[in-house]
Amino acid sequence: xxxxxxxxxxxxxxxxxxxxxxxxxxxxxxxxxxxxxxxxxxxxxxxxxxxxxxxxxxxxxxxxxxxxxxxxxxxxxxxxxxxxxxxxxxxxxxxxxxxxxxxxxxxxxxxxxxxxxxxxxxxxxxxxxxxxxxxxxxxxxxxxxxxxxxxxxxxxxxxxxxxxxxxxxxxxxxxxxxxxxxxxxxxxxxxxxxxxxxxxxxxxxxxxxxxxxxxxxxxxxxxxxxxxxxxxxxxxxxxxxxxxxxxxxxxxxxxxxxxxxxxxxxxxxxxxxxxx
Numbered sequence: 001x002x003x004x005x006x007x008x009x010x011x012x013x014x015x016x017x018x019x020x021x022x023x024x025x026x027x028x029x030x031x032x033x034x035x036x037x038x039x040x041x042x043x044x045x046x047x048x049x050x051x052x053x054x055x056x057x058x059x060x061x062x063x064x065x066x067x068x069x070x071x072x073x074x075x076x077x078x079x080x081x082x083x084x085x086x087x088x089x090x091x092x093x094x095x096x097x098x099x100x101x102x103x104x105x106x107x108x109x110x111x112x113x114x115x116x117x118x119x120x121x122x123x124x125x126x127x128x129x130x131x132x133x134x135x136x137x138x139x140x141x142x143x144x145x146x147x148x149x150x151x152x153x154x155x156x157x158x159x160x161x162x163x164x165x166x167x168x169x170x171x172x173x174x175x176x177x178x179x180x181x182x183x184x185x186x187x188x189x190x191x192x193x194x195x196x197x198x199x200x201x202x203x204x205x206x207x208x209x210x211x212x213x214x215x216x217x218x219x220x221x222x223x224x225x226x227x228x229x230x231x232x233x234x235x236x237x238x239x240x241x242x243x244x245x246x247x248x249x250x251x252x253x254x255x256x257x258x259x260x261x262x263x264x265x266x267x268x269x270x271x272x273x274x275x276x
Contacts (some may be wrong), residue, residue, distance in 0.1 A: 115167030118150035207259030
């Protein structure tokens with residue numbers, strides 16, 4: 001059996017996000033000595049973003065059943081085996097930095113935002129699911145839900161550049177698909193409509209913005225660049241670049257940009273002005 005490649009050598013020659021995280025963290029450690037030990041253990045003692053992430057998540061997801069050391073090994077194995085995880089992690093950090101008005105540094109989501117943590121932990125459970133390690137994938141799903149308040153089935157398919165803002169109460173079902181560059185606010189459900197089996201969850205296109213508390217139910221398609229208003233209940237397909245709102249949701253206009261997820265404008269009145 002070939003020796004495992006250390007995470008310390010799984011890195012790009014230029015990793016701008018990781019370099020910026022380290023720079024910011026060094027400044028924070030100098031400015032707040034009380035956190036210096038935590039910041040060194042979480043970031044500054046590691047050679048790569050992957051190494052720091054495995055350490056940070058493992059300490060959050062450790063339990064009497066699985067120690068932090070065991071969880072870290074599971075995470076690191078997944079990163080080695082799935083090259084896409086490295087790109088997704090960085091794209092997700094960039095998404096939060098670009099879209100969240102409360103985020104003014106790259107280190108902030110890495111250290112403190114549970115939406116980012118839950119999403120990266122999901123990516124590990126998804127990797128385990130596709131390796132046939134279903135029991136371990138379900139175990140991680142359960143602990144992710146308990147720890148971060150986010151419940152994503154390990155079989156769901158989620159692209160990169162995703163922001164789960166605040167994240168508390170987000171539920172994403174087994175056959176759901178979320179494409180690249182989507183923004184999802186707290187208390188959103190991508191769920192089924194009952195006890196049906198098979199393909200039964202929503203498919204969300206690129207650039208979609210789903211505002212707080214929205215419920216998207218059933219095997220329906222949310223078209224690219226669509227926008228779903230807060231508190232809406234969506235029960236049928238939404239055409240691309242269309243704004244829907246209400247219970248049940250109805251079309252009210254068109255977003256003011258091609259990718260509402262990037263603009264993060266939750267207002268509906270401006271979209272009504274664009275109705276054709």
